[in-house]
Amino acid sequence: MEREFALRSPISRRRFFGTAGVTTLALASPPAFADATAQTSSLPTVNVRLTVNARQLALDLDPRTTLLDALREHLGLTGTKKGCDQGQCGACTVIVNGQRINSCLTLAVMHAGDEITTIEGLVEDGDLHPMQAAFVRHDGLQCGYCTPGQICSAVALLAEHKAGWPSHVTADVATRPALTDAEIAERMSGNICRCSAYPNIVAAIRDVNEGGRA
Amino acid sequence: MKPFRYERANGVAAACAAAAAPGARFIAGGTNLIDLMKLQIETPELLVDIGLLPLADIIESTAEGGLRIGAGVTNSGLAADMRVRRLYPLLSQAILAGASTQLRNKATTGGNLLQRTRCPYFYDTTKPCNKRAPGSGCAALHGINRMNAVMGVSDDCIAAHPSDMAVAMTALDARLETVAPDGAIRAIPIDALYRAPGNTPHIETVLAPGELIRSVLLPPPPQGRQVYRKVRDRASFAFALVSVAVVAEREGDRVRAARVAFGSLSYKPWRSAEAEASLEGASATRTSFDAAGIAALKNARGYGHNDFKIPLARRTLRATLADAVGV
Numbered sequence: 001m002e003r004e005f006a007l008r009s010p011i012s013r014r015r016f017f018g019t020a021g022v023t024t025l026a027l028a029s030p031p032a033f034a035d036a037t038a039q040t041s042s043l044p045t046v047n048v049r050l051t052v053n054a055r056q057l058a059l060d061l062d063p064r065t066t067l068l069d070a071l072r073e074h075l076g077l078t079g080t081k082k083g084c085d086q087g088q089c090g091a092c093t094v095i096v097n098g099q100r101i102n103s104c105l106t107l108a109v110m111h112a113g114d115e116i117t118t119i120e121g122l123v124e125d126g127d128l129h130p131m132q133a134a135f136v137r138h139d140g141l142q143c144g145y146c147t148p149g150q151i152c153s154a155v156a157l158l159a160e161h162k163a164g165w166p167s168h169v170t171a172d173v174a175t176r177p178a179l180t181d182a183e184i185a186e187r188m189s190g191n192i193c194r195c196s197a198y199p200n201i202v203a204a205i206r207d208v209n210e211g212g213r214a
Numbered sequence: 215m216k217p218f219r220y221e222r223a224n225g226v227a228a229a230c231a232a233a234a235a236p237g238a239r240f241i242a243g244g245t246n247l248i249d250l251m252k253l254q255i256e257t258p259e260l261l262v263d264i265g266l267l268p269l270a271d272i273i274e275s276t277a278e279g280g281l282r283i284g285a286g287v288t289n290s291g292l293a294a295d296m297r298v299r300r301l302y303p304l305l306s307q308a309i310l311a312g313a314s315t316q317l318r319n320k321a322t323t324g325g326n327l328l329q330r331t332r333c334p335y336f337y338d339t340t341k342p343c344n345k346r347a348p349g350s351g352c353a354a355l356h357g358i359n360r361m362n363a364v365m366g367v368s369d370d371c372i373a374a375h376p377s378d379m380a381v382a383m384t385a386l387d388a389r390l391e392t393v394a395p396d397g398a399i400r401a402i403p404i405d406a407l408y409r410a411p412g413n414t415p416h417i418e419t420v421l422a423p424g425e426l427i428r429s430v431l432l433p434p435p436p437q438g439r440q441v442y443r444k445v446r447d448r449a450s451f452a453f454a455l456v457s458v459a460v461v462a463e464r465e466g467d468r469v470r471a472a473r474v475a476f477g478s479l480s481y482k483p484w485r486s487a488e489a490e491a492s493l494e495g496a497s498a499t500r501t502s503f504d505a506a507g508i509a510a511l512k513n514a515r516g517y518g519h520n521d522f523k524i525p526l527a528r529r530t531l532r533a534t535l536a537d538a539v540g541v
């Protein structure tokens with residue numbers, strides 16, 4: 001579904017809900033949102049080309065638009081969450097050119113030409129990504145609000161570990177540490193879970209790293 | 215956020231010229247600047263994006279046997295570089311002790327050095343703050359100043375510099391190479407980058423408008439063991455209460471030479487000549503380490519909530535030295 005809507009960019013969230021047939025939600029969307037849209041359209045915009053989940057998109061954006069707001073409000077990719085909007089919680093984590101970042105502390109215009117993967121882009125041909133499946137299997141969530149960020153973060157974490165990156169808990173930074181639970185916890189510290197699903201999150205990541213069932 | 219214009223610089227000269235205009239700012243990773251722009255603590259009219267400048271993300275060996283680090287190298291890239299990990303483990307350790315992986319993947323070497331204070335009143339736009347609004351007063355002086363500085367500051371501003379990376383670079387005698395809008399290149403020892411607050415705490419560095427940090431130069435690695443230790447409210451992803459960078463060389467049962475720099479105690483990473491002098495040739499014992507701590511914090515002054523930082527810094531130094539020289 002997201003892919004279909006990603007193609008329709010730029011679209012407002014209002015239209016996203018409208019096209020998806022969830023008219024009641026569209027009607028219930030807060031007036032503040034409509035104001036924001038009106039205000040934005042009166043300011044000069046810049047054209048930004050982004051590749052999001054392997055789709056090339058062109059957006060006309062107010063330069064102030066964060067990557068997070070571009071994804072959620074302009075592309076309807078609401079899987080990526082806004083927790084703090086200050087880099088402190090990790091709910092907005094997406095993967096840009098293979099590296100995880102906080103999409104709330106970067107401007108969409110700074111990402112012209114970049115390849116962005118969101119939680120929606122991890123699904124392949126309708127199959128959950130192994131990390132998504134492991135989170136389900138290990139019950140690595142309660143309310144689920146932090147989960148898209150946790151999963152994007154965890155996917156990138158495995159790539160960083162494979163590349164031999166050390167962490168704060170690596171005893172000798174010149175070595176390539178094994179991915180112990182302590183290493184996983186430290187490397188995931190940029191993703192806060194208010195429900196404290198941490199033990200199961202660590203278990204899910206450990207499972208995927210050890211090649212557990214996909 | 216206030217509206218602004220956005221430009222992507224395609225050359226160093228063009229970037230410096232654009233950023234020299236009043237109201238213009240460089241933007242690198244954006245992890246500090248965008249945060250402050252959302253709160254309208256920073257209100258630039260023009261953002262000059264230096265993310266795509268050539269050489270920005272290169273780490274190369276220098277003729278003298280050190281490293282030249284492009285200002286655009288990310289904190290993650292620098293901490294993961296094998297030359298840094300082998301020759302300057304202090305630097306990797308310090309970077310990895312800061313922020314989160316997501317932030318370090320965006321944060322750059324130049325931006326990290328120039329990140330602004332985390333003083334809570336600097337962030338609270340309803341409170342007086344001489345750094346944010348010159349002349350308005352300092353709410354931290356008699357406020358909740360637990361995170362604030364205990365050395366080298368003034369009653370006009372007791373803000374602490376929050377960087378971990380810069381503390382390691384200070385202990386490693388790093389120099390910054392800058393380019394001015396007129397093309398002039400100069401080298402600034404990291405210790406001379408930051409200006410004491412005095413009565414102008416809004417002026418934080420010696421950099422001129424439009425002056426770009428191009429690279430950071432590390433001299434050849436010093437002799438001895440390098441250890442960075444950070445003390446914070448939680449085990450990860452928190453700013454330092456106190457941190458210590460130590461390079462210490464042991465000879466038999468003595469300390470041959472040591473370098474000591476503290477983080478989060480002052481407006482800049484605090485290199486302690488007093489501690490270093492006290493350690494030179496001293497016995498490798500806890501008594502000597504305590505003496506070094508007393509020498510280092512001799513002129514420290516607490517402001518109430520942050521009084522604890524003084525004994526904490528001494529104890530952290532003792533533990534870090536003990537680790538470095540193997541006592």
Ligand SMILES: Cc1cc2nc3c(=O)[nH]c(=O)nc-3n(C[C@H](O)[C@H](O)[C@H](O)COP(=O)(O)OP(=O)(O)OC[C@H]3O[C@@H](n4cnc5c(N)ncnc54)[C@H](O)[C@@H]3O)c2cc1C
Nearest residue numbers: 087242243244245246247312313322324325326377378427
């Ligand atoms: C939640 C959170 C936790 C954090 N925890 C820590 C921590 O524990 N330890 C720590 O050390 N840091 C921490 N940080 C801060 C982080 O390290 C900085 O935000 C980051 O290093 C800034 O780099 P940047 O490239 O994103 O800078 P930007 O935000 O792009 O720029 C910062 C400033 O530097 C200027 N600038 C950037 N590059 C140059 C250049 N080459 N020449 C001249 N001027 C330049 C900009 O104009 C701007 O004024 C944390 C940040 C957040 C949000």
Ligand code: SF4
Nearest residue numbers: 333343344352371372
């Ligand atoms: S300590 Fe400095 S930054 Fe903090 S409120 Fe006082 S003047 Fe502002």
Ligand code: FES
Nearest residue numbers: 083084085090104
């Ligand atoms: S929303 Fe970006 S880190 Fe919290």
Ligand code: FES
Nearest residue numbers: 142144193194195
């Ligand atoms: S599952 Fe609720 S915040 Fe993590």
